[in-house]
Amino acid sequence: MIENLAATRTPDDIFEVLVGVAGDLGFDYCAYGLQGRLPMSRPKVFTVNNYPSSWQRRYSEQSYMRSDPTVSRANRSLLPILWGGEMLDENREFWEDAHAHGLRYGWGQSSCDMSGQVGLLSFSRSCKPLTEREIDVLSLRVAWLANVVHEHFADAIAVPAKDAPKIQLTEREAEVLRWCADGKTSADISEILNITERTVTFHISNSLQKLDTVNKTAAVIKAMALRLL
Template sequence: MIATIENFIASSQSTSTAESLRELYLAAIAKEGYQNAVFAKTRDGRVIDIPWTRFPNGYADCYVANKWDAIDPVVRFVRSARRPFAWNDVCARMNLSSDQKRFLDVCRDMGVHSGITIPLHGPGTDIDLISLSLRDEKRGPDGRLATICGLSYQYRLRLSEINEEVAGPRYELTSKELECLRWCKEGKTNWEIGEILSISEKTVEFHVSNTIRKLGVSNRITAVVKAIQSGIVSI
């Protein structure tokens, strides 16, 4: 366990971008037996941003389009969680509604189950989380929680360091947010962007809203202008 974490710390300290750090972390998690992963930001029991995911095709779009965060037991429980937890343990203790039970069944059918979540508390009611889960019908790794937590905490720490090392204003837009923003610059509607990127209109709306919030503006036109001024997108 110690060697695994030490190796990851050494490797992560040599990374200089959030993207390379993410890939390094996902590779380490895959070695621990988890095929699915998500890094999300929550506030008051709802998901406000999803910087990155590694899920079966279509799952993330379905989650966003159906607003599953409103009924997701994991998102609800993370508000009070102070330590990592297994989804099965939490769900066994909660009085799940019929909608929540159906949601968990759909997740399993889509290849997302038997997960663990590491809460990463921030300022106020903001709570980041990393959730790891299985895609295949098999048992999760036993006795590896301490290692997985060590890897996850180092990922978050190094990510903060990388963000601080970047000079000037830092706007952490995801790849999908950047794609949507570039098409906004071309005057495309949410529906048109969804058709181009093969995602739902609601998913485009989610990404555009996140971009507007991150850039600190009030609408998509101002977001495009600020993105061009900041060099995020080219003219």
């Protein structure tokens, strides 16, 4: 299904494909939002979803965009956003409202590009909590999908990225991050590349600094989003 994105031309076409992918992954609903970098005071926001119309109205009436915990997390982290746990404490009124409209279990994945635009891909469903196995199996796929969808929507709505600051990783930094993406530890990478573990840590540290991320997972996802790997 995702291969059909190559033939899409409009946001509606892209979203139609995305709805099919959501169903294949076991979700009832999907949404995508893209926030531009400019203007800084009120950046442009594009959103599309297939949520129940009652929830769409409620979301708009309550201006939930400003207090939606998933949006807040997407703006500060590239890690998966799993609905539940401590996140429910961030805005209980919002979550109670969402649950009342049939949105109980969900998964969000943020993305970004070289211009600083932030995207948020969300999947949700009314029943059946996410299992640990499901999360483990789908994590990399959803992260990859979020980046692909981000690129297609950015092109379709003509959000400029030509003035984006350039981030450059050395060949060794990129190589180390690719092994991190495959789940290898620093000790594993040291043995694979025949370099000291201290050198591996050095390259990872440099990558975190260049990518402005706080851990290896975030660095890998951001590097993937920027097509540096």
